[in-house]
Amino acid sequence: MDEPVLLTGASGRVGSAILGGIADEYDWRLLDQEPPTGDTPGEYVVADVTNEAALRNAMKDVRAVIHLAGDPRPEAPWNSVLENNIDGTKKVFDIAAQTGVEKVVFASSNHAVGAYETEDRTPDMYRDNHEYRLDGSELPRPSNLYGVSKAAGETLGRYYHDHYDLSVACVRIGNLTKGHPPIDYERGQAMWLSYRDCAHLFDRCIKADYDYEIVYGISDNDRKYYSLERAKDVLGYDPRDNSAEFDGEKKAQTE
Incomplete structure (x- = not known):
């Protein structure tokens, strides 16, 4: 993509993870809204997404947006x-x-579906022998107003795809940590997303062909209650990390 x-x-x-992995790709x-604190790849625009004029200028000649x-x-x-x-997301679309x-x-965010984690499902759903999976086809069940805003962003994406033919991918990001x-938090391990896999997933979102998709942004953890099948099949997502790889570090800390 030349544009x-x-x-x-x-x-x-999330931006730091993306640029840390694929800064040279585009x-x-x-x-x-904050000025950069160091060197950055490409042009840097200090503006807020609620500033329509600045956003329009920043989007000139652009062919893909990661929002x-x-x-x-x-x-x-x-x-x-x-x-x-x-309102800011509506302006972007x-x-x-x-x-x-x-x-x-x-x-998007795990908070858009946080209320699926009910008392009768937790903590078993965070464990590697549990088969419960969210796959992106379920309706949002936000756990807070932030999650409501992310569910609204997904719906805006659906609208702008259907009526304006935009290709839209909504990534329900899990627990991104560098x-x-x-180590001692089952839910955090189940929804862990490494910086490396984060960069790769958004790279695939830019490169793949699709219409409208909702996918989950986690690494390929043994513990998981988010399905990665759609991200793998449609986007070509090929995560390399797994929170289970750090079980040895947990064991060493307890010995």
């Missing part, structure tokens, strides 16, 4: 998720449709 890829929320944790245009920007706090209040996560962008990759997963 620029716009990455919103570029200086956040001509990047980076957008964040990460928004209020990332699970406890974020409604006024913030409405302005930053819902709207301008993408108007300016000829072909593909939008939307960073280095090893949380």
